[in-house]
Amino acid sequence: MEGILKTMSRKAGLPPGSLVHIGEIPAAGVSYKAFRYSETDYEELAAPDKESLLRLKQKEGIIWLQVDGVHEPEIISSIGEIFSLHPLTLEDILNTGQRPKMEEFDNYLFLVGKILSFDEKVGAVREKHFCLVLLLNTVLSFHEAGANIFASVENRLQKSNGKIRKKSADHLVYSLLDAMVDNYFLVLEKIGAQIEELEEEILTAPSMDSLERLHFLKRDLTILRKSVWPLRDVINSIIRSDSDLVLDDTLKYFMDVYDHSIQIIETLEAFRDVSASLFDIYLSGISNRMNAVMKVLTVIATIFIPLTFIVGVYGMNFHYMPELSWRWGYFATLAVMAVLGIGMALYFKRKDWF
Numbered sequence: 001m002e003g004i005l006k007t008m009s010r011k012a013g014l015p016p017g018s019l020v021h022i023g024e025i026p027a028a029g030v031s032y033k034a035f036r037y038s039e040t041d042y043e044e045l046a047a048p049d050k051e052s053l054l055r056l057k058q059k060e061g062i063i064w065l066q067v068d069g070v071h072e073p074e075i076i077s078s079i080g081e082i083f084s085l086h087p088l089t090l091e092d093i094l095n096t097g098q099r100p101k102m103e104e105f106d107n108y109l110f111l112v113g114k115i116l117s118f119d120e121k122v123g124a125v126r127e128k129h130f131c132l133v134l135l136l137n138t139v140l141s142f143h144e145a146g147a148n149i150f151a152s153v154e155n156r157l158q159k160s161n162g163k164i165r166k167k168s169a170d171h172l173v174y175s176l177l178d179a180m181v182d183n184y185f186l187v188l189e190k191i192g193a194q195i196e197e198l199e200e201e202i203l204t205a206p207s208m209d210s211l212e213r214l215h216f217l218k219r220d221l222t223i224l225r226k227s228v229w230p231l232r233d234v235i236n237s238i239i240r241s242d243s244d245l246v247l248d249d250t251l252k253y254f255m256d257v258y259d260h261s262i263q264i265i266e267t268l269e270a271f272r273d274v275s276a277s278l279f280d281i282y283l284s285g286i287s288n289r290m291n292a293v294m295k296v297l298t299v300i301a302t303i304f305i306p307l308t309f310i311v312g313v314y315g316m317n318f319h320y321m322p323e324l325s326w327r328w329g330y331f332a333t334l335a336v337m338a339v340l341g342i343g344m345a346l347y348f349k350r351k352d353w354f
Helices: 002-011 050-058 073-082 087-094 151-158 170-206 210-242 247-313 329-350
Strands: 029-039 042-044 062-067 101-104 109-119 125-134 139-145
Touching: 002 101, 002 151, 029 050, 029 151, 050 062, 050 073, 062 073, 062 101, 062 170, 087 109, 087 125, 101 210, 109 170, 109 210, 125 170, 125 210, 151 247, 170 210, 170 247, 247 329
Parallel strands: 062 139
Antiparallel strands: 029 042, 029 062, 101 109, 109 125, 125 139
């Protein structure tokens, strides 16, 4: 997030629609591939050039152009020119910090979402930029480099008996959104397992490491909330849209994705409540441990108070103290102190004070 905010300064003073990439720049370049399919035909092109895309547009069937990487404005601009995309759309595609939304233009629908993944190495949620453009018989998808989660959709397209081959372009948009939302469930499963592990740790042996992990967990839940809540509105906007690009037959599928998004939000809110309660449990655990330590120290100090008084009395060394000249005075004083200390310790133990 800090990197995105820093690169926002690149657009300062530029007019709307200026094509400037905002976000991290990966080492790999932009890659893309195109699919053309119908109920009886299937074609896949790896890294098609401008002429190939123009020829592909002239053929019958549904076209899906998948772009992996949004950090090269020249390529995004070229694709926008081929498919007549508005400059503001291209600007949002290049802005990886853009919040999820849905915009309706004259000849296409534009959707922005977030692809989430769970990094097992660091135990944190990663967020990637994702955009969809729905045109007549054409779907354009853009995502940050390394965020392709649509292998299952590609496999379904390759099968001649798949339902997706018989449907229109809006059904492909549904399939891509459904794959993205299903991936959210996988991330939530990882977060749920992390919460259970952290809860057991905090209940048994809370430490500063537990507090640090809890802090990162709350940060991940904030990222999830920022990505999931607007997605519900995006899908709802598609359902309520009057665009001819979304057929009535496909609306029930989008409603199913909408229900899944609601389920994710409810699960996410439950996780947020649990994380908040874990912080309270951590504070209570630390407070209880401190109270136990203070109780032990108080009991020890209380036992030694009368012993210190006895030592203080006989430490005055006045000349006319009878016990100072008594042969067994030292041993008798030690015996009294031992009996007194042991007696007080047994009394406190009986009272269950330690």
